[in-house]
Amino acid sequence: MRRRSMLLAAGAAAVSTQLGGRAFAAAPGSGPILDHDTPVDLDGSEYVDLSNQAGALAPLTTGTIVVTFRTTSHNEAMTLLSASDPTAPSSNITLNLSGGALQFSVREKGTVLINVMTRTRYDDGLRHTVAVTVDGSGTRLSAGGRTVFETARHSFFGNVSRLSALALGRNTDSDHPGGEWFCTGTIERAAVWDRVLSESELVAQSPRPDLADLGRISTILNSNTPATWVVTGDSITHGALHTHGWRSYPEHWMERVRWELGKPKNRDFMVDSGVSGATSAELVARFDERVTAFSPHVVSIMIGTNDIATSGLGLDAYRANLVSLVRSVRALPGSPVPVLQSPNPVDPARWPGRVNLSQYAQAMGEVAAQQNAVFIDHYNDWLRGNGGQVPLSLLSDGLHPNERGHHRIVLKMIKDLRIFEASSAVCSLSIP
Numbered sequence: 417m418r419r420r421s422m423l424l425a426a427g428a429a430a431v432s433t434q435l436g437g438r439a440f441a442a443a444p445g446s447g448p449i450l451d452h453d454t455p456v457d458l459d460g461s462e463y464v465d466l467s468n469q470a471g472a473l474a475p476l477t478t479g480t481i482v483v484t485f486r487t488t489s490h491n492e493a494m495t496l497l498s499a500s501d502p503t504a505p506s507s508n509i510t511l512n513l514s515g516g517a518l519q520f521s522v523r524e525k526g527t528v529l530i531n532v533m534t535r536t537r538y539d540d541g542l543r544h545t546v547a548v549t550v551d552g553s554g555t556r557l558s559a560g561g562r563t564v565f566e567t568a569r570h571s572f573f574g575n576v577s578r579l580s581a582l583a584l585g586r587n588t589d590s591d592h593p594g595g596e597w598f599c600t601g602t603i604e605r606a607a608v609w610d611r612v613l614s615e616s617e618l619v620a621q622s623p624r625p626d627l628a629d630l631g632r633i634s635t636i637l638n639s640n641t642p643a644t645w646v647v648t649g650d651s652i653t654h655g656a657l658h659t660h661g662w663r664s665y666p667e668h669w670m671e672r673v674r675w676e677l678g679k680p681k682n683r684d685f686m687v688d689s690g691v692s693g694a695t696s697a698e699l700v701a702r703f704d705e706r707v708t709a710f711s712p713h714v715v716s717i718m719i720g721t722n723d724i725a726t727s728g729l730g731l732d733a734y735r736a737n738l739v740s741l742v743r744s745v746r747a748l749p750g751s752p753v754p755v756l757q758s759p760n761p762v763d764p765a766r767w768p769g770r771v772n773l774s775q776y777a778q779a780m781g782e783v784a785a786q787q788n789a790v791f792i793d794h795y796n797d798w799l800r801g802n803g804g805q806v807p808l809s810l811l812s813d814g815l816h817p818n819e820r821g822h823h824r825i826v827l828k829m830i831k832d833l834r835i836f837e838a839s840s841a842v843c844s845l846s847i848p
Contacts, residue, residue: 449479450466452605455603465582473608475574480618484544484604484605487540493515496603497510497511500589501578504578507523508521508523509579516837518564523576535677535835538559543624544559545621545622547559550570562626643714645670646689646714647666648706648717650691650722652690658817663823664822672835674686676837676841696741707748715752717741720759720776723776738780742789754787756783759777760817761774762811764806794824820847
């Protein structure tokens with residue numbers, strides 16, 4: 417059982433930090449100035465009082481904040497770490513989640529010095545390590561050790577006067593003496609350094625480091641710079657016929673990214689170059705017209721359903737073709753990000769020639785791991801969601817996803833690439 421003696425209910429008497437966890441000062445430049453590394457469970461009304469350490473952080477104008485956490489609910493605002501002047505309105509430095517997005521703000525008596533927020537979201541109940549680094553060159557937000565957002569603006573603890581309150585799980589000021597923005601979930605660790613940690617150091621601080629490519633995709637999603645997404649594959653990606661007039665998964669993705677995320681002027685572009693009947697060999701042979709021609713920033717590849725039924729395209733050839741495709745994507749100008757997406761399962765009774773398609777999905781996952789590429793596993797996602805059986809309700813003809821199947825595919829994409837939002841029209845779409 418995790419120790420709860422260190423938790424302070426809102427409005428209760430103060431609890432000394434010595435009663436729970438390690439929260440101690442360290443020599444400047446050697447390690448973290450503050451390191452609270454005992455996990456605490458927060459129920460939305462509790463917090464951890466670290467105010468006796470506020471003085472050590474108050475002068476910092478350069479440094480790093482790292483927090484490892486796991487949420488248990490979706491709140492509009494959840495504080496991870498906040499330092500404030502409790503006697504003044506809106507004087508605080510706060511690293512928090514806002515609707516699941518990572519937010520860093522610094523305010524001095526109501527004046528906003530910096531307020532930045534990602535489009536990617538981290539309130540999915542999984543374990544995340546997030547960080548903010550600040551120096552004279554700007555502010556960077558990171559997740560899993562990888563930068564996901566940066567700006568030239570910069571403010572830190574030293575830009576807020578009279579900091580005397582410091583807490584995990586809530587913010588407080590003169591307008592909210594009982595606290596606000598309470599966290600619901602587990603905060604495993606919170607640490608502050610007086611220097612900017614490098615990416616390798618941030619990765620080392622992350623129990624579950626992200627792939628570099630996942631960080632690059634997050635940066636693209638969080639940036640206002642336009643990007644081109646190429647989604648390629650076979651008839652499933654093409655989305656022909658079997659969607660019955662509904663959107664295919666590339667079209668759902670386009671709506672989520674181009675419209676719902678609020679990127680300026682919606683200038684991200686989606687190109688669906690899926691071709692009915694395509695195999696990995698055909699995609700390798702026609703890579704220039706299917707991928708290169710569009711000058712992509714991200715390339716999604718879903719392929720394999722036809723490979724298994726094509727003479728001469730066994731698992732070894734399939735693996736080799738996937739490796740070639742990943743390397744070809746990365747060799748393009750700007751080194752686009754490859755994303756491998758497994759084929760969905762099919763009805764073995766209607767398609768006995770594809771009964772071993774699971775081997776191709778597994779092979780794709782293995783190639784992705786070897787190549788450090790992002791892998792979205794639809795095959796096992798479909799089975800897990802249906803008690804280990806192929807969900808026939810998601811298929812049109814036992815092989816091609818129908819409109820419900822395409823929505824299931826895009827939901828997995830959206831969740832794995834961290835832009836799920838329950839209130840979005842795409843995410844909440846109900847298909848009869």
